[in-house]
Amino acid sequence: MATRTGRAPASCTSQQNAATANADTQVVRVTHPFHPLFPRQLPCVGKRYNRHGERLLLQTEDATVWSVPPQWTDLVNLDPEVVMSNGRSLLRVVDLMELATLVKRLSSKSGPR
Known part of the structure; x- marks a missing residue:
């Protein structure tokens, strides 16, 4: 997935190489009780920043990518x-x-x- 700059977003892991193996992808649990993905654990495939702050990019089994604030996950x-x-x-x-x-x-x- 590429951003508007054409570069891939940074991964949720410390490694930012696009060729990083899937085994290095961090799994994140959605902890916000009203979010549709609660309480699923999903791979974090990147991070993005917007005017509201940092967003984690979580990917579901059907390859849909959801943008979720880190405060709504077990990372915080x-x-x-x-x-x-x-x-x-x-x-x-x-x-x-x-x-x-x-x-x-x-x-x-x-x-x-």
Whole structure:
């Protein structure tokens, strides 16, 4: 796969040679609970950068390449507030408090019913 510059994207491994054997390809698990590829493990065939930051290029069995943020994979350490002994929490306490503040502020603007 080539980018707009005509060069192949860098691999998810430390080797960036296009002739690198498939055995060197890193396998990545999608950890985001709402992503369609959750919880599959897929080969990372490259990296790309856009205005939102780094994206990993994961390839499915049908040769489709998906662009996924590294934060949605097991390549990034999990937030300790998100990890629980029986699985993963979908929201952090900080996020819930921010949501409660937003709801309160919006409710006070609309007035009583």
